[in-house]
Amino acid sequence: MKTRVFLFGKVYPRAAAPAIINAKVAVADGIIQWLGPAEQYPVPGEYAGPVALPGFIDSHVHLTATGLDLLAIDARRFSSLSDFLAALHEADREGEGLVRAWGFDPDNFRERRYPTLAELDRACPRNPLWSNHIESHGTLVNSRSLALLGISAGQPLLTGNDNQRARNFFLAAIGAQERERAILAAAELAASRGVTTLHAMEGGKLFHNKDIEAVLALQDRLPVDTVIYPQVLDVEWAWARGFTRIGGCLPLDGSSGVYTAALTRPYYQRSDSGLLYFSRAEIFNYVRQANARGMQVAMHACGDAAIDLFLDAVEADKDRQHPAVRHRIEHFELPRRDQVDRCRRLNVILSMQPAFDWFWGGPDGDYAATLGPRGWQNANPLGWAVAAGLLVAGGSDSDVTPLDPLLGIHAAINHHNPDQRISLEQAVAMFTENGALAAGLGDRGRLEPGLRADMAVLDRDPWEKSRERLKDIAVTATIRAGCVVWRAEPTGRDGQAAPAREI
Numbered sequence: 001m002k003t004r005v006f007l008f009g010k011v012y013p014r015a016a017a018p019a020i021i022n023a024k025v026a027v028a029d030g031i032i033q034w035l036g037p038a039e040q041y042p043v044p045g046e047y048a049g050p051v052a053l054p055g056f057i058d059s060h061v062h063l064t065a066t067g068l069d070l071l072a073i074d075a076r077r078f079s080s081l082s083d084f085l086a087a088l089h090e091a092d093r094e095g096e097g098l099v100r101a102w103g104f105d106p107d108n109f110r111e112r113r114y115p116t117l118a119e120l121d122r123a124c125p126r127n128p129l130w131s132n133h134i135e136s137h138g139t140l141v142n143s144r145s146l147a148l149l150g151i152s153a154g155q156p157l158l159t160g161n162d163n164q165r166a167r168n169f170f171l172a173a174i175g176a177q178e179r180e181r182a183i184l185a186a187a188e189l190a191a192s193r194g195v196t197t198l199h200a201m202e203g204g205k206l207f208h209n210k211d212i213e214a215v216l217a218l219q220d221r222l223p224v225d226t227v228i229y230p231q232v233l234d235v236e237w238a239w240a241r242g243f244t245r246i247g248g249c250l251p252l253d254g255s256s257g258v259y260t261a262a263l264t265r266p267y268y269q270r271s272d273s274g275l276l277y278f279s280r281a282e283i284f285n286y287v288r289q290a291n292a293r294g295m296q297v298a299m300h301a302c303g304d305a306a307i308d309l310f311l312d313a314v315e316a317d318k319d320r321q322h323p324a325v326r327h328r329i330e331h332f333e334l335p336r337r338d339q340v341d342r343c344r345r346l347n348v349i350l351s352m353q354p355a356f357d358w359f360w361g362g363p364d365g366d367y368a369a370t371l372g373p374r375g376w377q378n379a380n381p382l383g384w385a386v387a388a389g390l391l392v393a394g395g396s397d398s399d400v401t402p403l404d405p406l407l408g409i410h411a412a413i414n415h416h417n418p419d420q421r422i423s424l425e426q427a428v429a430m431f432t433e434n435g436a437l438a439a440g441l442g443d444r445g446r447l448e449p450g451l452r453a454d455m456a457v458l459d460r461d462p463w464e465k466s467r468e469r470l471k472d473i474a475v476t477a478t479i480r481a482g483c484v485v486w487r488a489e490p491t492g493r494d495g496q497a498a499p500a501r502e503i
Contacts, residue, residue, distance in 0.1 A: 003028045004482055005045035007038060008052045010461065014446040015054075015428035019461070025052070027453040030481030035447055048484075049476045051461050053428065054447050055196030055454030056405035057435025059351045060249065060330055060395025063200040063226065064211035065136070066189070067182025068174065069399045073101035075131065081111040085123040088131075092124040098170060099124050101131035102399060104140055105257075107366060117143060117156045130170045133157075135400055136206060137255040139166045159258050160275055164205040171208035179214045184221065186403070191223040191486035193404050194456030194475040198224055199351075199395065199439055201248035201330075204231025223478070223485035227439045229298055233282075235289040245439065246290055247298040249330050249397075251277055253306035256370045256379075257360070261303035261334060268372035274303050280312070287313040287327070294322040296440070298351065302333040311339065314346050328438060331356075331397070333380055334371070340384045349438050350392045354427070355401035356380050357420075358411035365416070382412055383420035393438035394430030405431040409462070410471035424462060424470075453482040 004027045011023040013035065024041045026034040034041055073091060078084040084104075091099045106114050120129055120142040128148055131140035139158045146153060149169055151162055158166050174182075190198055203209040212230050219226070229248030230238045238246045254260025254275055259267050262274040278286075283299075290297045297314075301307045307329060314327050321327070328349035333356065343350065357380045360366035367376035378384070385392045394412070396403050412427035436445030444452040457477040462470055478486040 001028045003033060003043075005041070005043050006048040006052075006479070007045035008048055008457070009050040011035065011052045011447060013054075013448055015432055016425045019463075023052075025447070025453065025455070027482035030453055030483075032447060032449050032451055032453045034449060048479070049457035049459075051458045052447070052455045053458065054432040054445055054456070055478065055480060056194045056431045056456050057393075057445060058190065058195050058198045058395050058398070058403060058405060058431070059393035059435045059438055060353060061190070061198045061200055061398050061403060062136075062202070062207065062249070063186050063198065063215060064179060064183055064202060065207060066399040066403060067184070067186030068100070068178075069102040069132075070185045070189070071100075071178065071182055073099075074103050075101050075105070076103040076108060076134075079108070079110060081106075081109045081113065081115060084109070085115060085119060088120070088123040088129065092127050092129075095127065097127060098173065099127050099129045101129075103134050104131050105134040114157055115140065117154070120156050130166065133258060135255040135257045136167070137163060137251075137260055138258040139163045141166060157258075159254065159260055160277075167206050168208055172210070174208075174210075176214070179210065180218060183214055183218050187222040187224050188486070190403055191478045191480075192475065193406070194458070194478050195224055195403070195405060196454035196456070196478060196480040197435070197441070197444060198226055199248075199435070200226045200228045201231055202228055204248070204250055206249070206251065207231065223480065225480070227441070233286060235286070235293060235295065239293050239295065244294070245296045245298065249300045251300040252283065252309055253277060253301065253303050255302055256334060257366055259370060262305035263303040263334065264305045264308070267370055268375060274305065276306060276309065280309060283309055283313045284316055288317045288320070291317050291320045291322065294325060296325050296327060298328040298330055300330045302331045304334055304336050304339060307332065307335050307339050311342055311346060311348065314348060318346065324440075326391075332385070335381065337384060340381070340388045340390065343390055344388050348390075350385055350390055351395055351438060352380060352382060352385065352392055352430075353395050353397045353401060354380065354382060354408045354411035354415070354430075355396060357415050358407065359401060361416035377417045378420065380415070381420050382415060382422050386422045386426050391434055391437055392430055393434045394427070405456075406473055406475070407471050413467055413470065428462070453479060455479040
């Protein structure tokens, strides 16, 4: 058993622990054997970087979708709708087959509006178009795509069931080689951001079940470990394939950006209050079946009406829930205060995305536009959740916001509402040990003997940076199971890294 010794300027063993200055970490077979001051371990070590933290864990990633977006037109690059339409036209003129784009958000354009169907037809007269809304709960299409889908919407923005139908249809047409290329690219991106483990939300109506099989098939080639949450309703299908977790980002509702997050009150200056995609009977039965198999259930619930539905289902069957299993809510974006207390009582985990507030919070942001001048203030209420003692895991929801834990940490301590800000220690815990606990992984998330040697190496100490500059810290290397799987320098990763695995 060969031991490898890393030397760092300092190591933070966990979010709330003081740094060990001039530290060595001895690793064998991917496990930490010793960690402490360098002078106490008289074995030469290789210098690995200035600051090491436990490897980051992103608790909500659409891995396949993130990779496919890397291969498509990025609408976020354009400041005007006309420039975006010109890019679509160029792709339509040069290629044959589907024109793909992603990241569309009308608030990013000078025109601050959606394109018309006629504009999209002029941009893409030859080929079908599929352009994802930034939150994936809306799809822009042209007339050729509407004809392929058999949808007579008469307008280009599809939401609700039509959006699910369109996404599933187009993802089914993605070839195996392109899907593989996408997953590898997304995993490499994750490693470059200090991520060593991610919770992969794969398959389901908003995506395609081919994604699940593709991620599983590529495990030995990925630089990160994956915890797959199959986004399916068929509990027995998932159980037969060895999954102990189910649901992931399976949506109970949509998103506030396209007015489909399910609320118990109308949206600002509107009469509608969003959509629930499932009945009470369906969700109660789903949770009941998962409990019978001892499986963890995670579900997308943004609005307070969707959160009520999930908590009702959990509470109705709590006596049959395995004592070691904790269910979780993905997003918990627009809850009421009483729902925080109810989550604590039911021992429900929250998987939240601080960058949602970074991009859409504040008095001039998207939440204010859809929820009103006061309604935005307690969107993404990290302060409430952490103060209540809930287990809150941090994620990006990539491809919705960037796969970048340091940005998530920055957003968590800089929430637009000061009452919802949390401490740096709490924010780092969200993306390290809490991410491990949220998936029931006891072997990572902290740095100590006997645990996995997963480390994110940074160029600067987060505790020595101002709150406003935290996002500017850079990852210089990522170490997973004692192997350097990504390095900023040209030398790159180790020649042979241990195979990643699905957990």
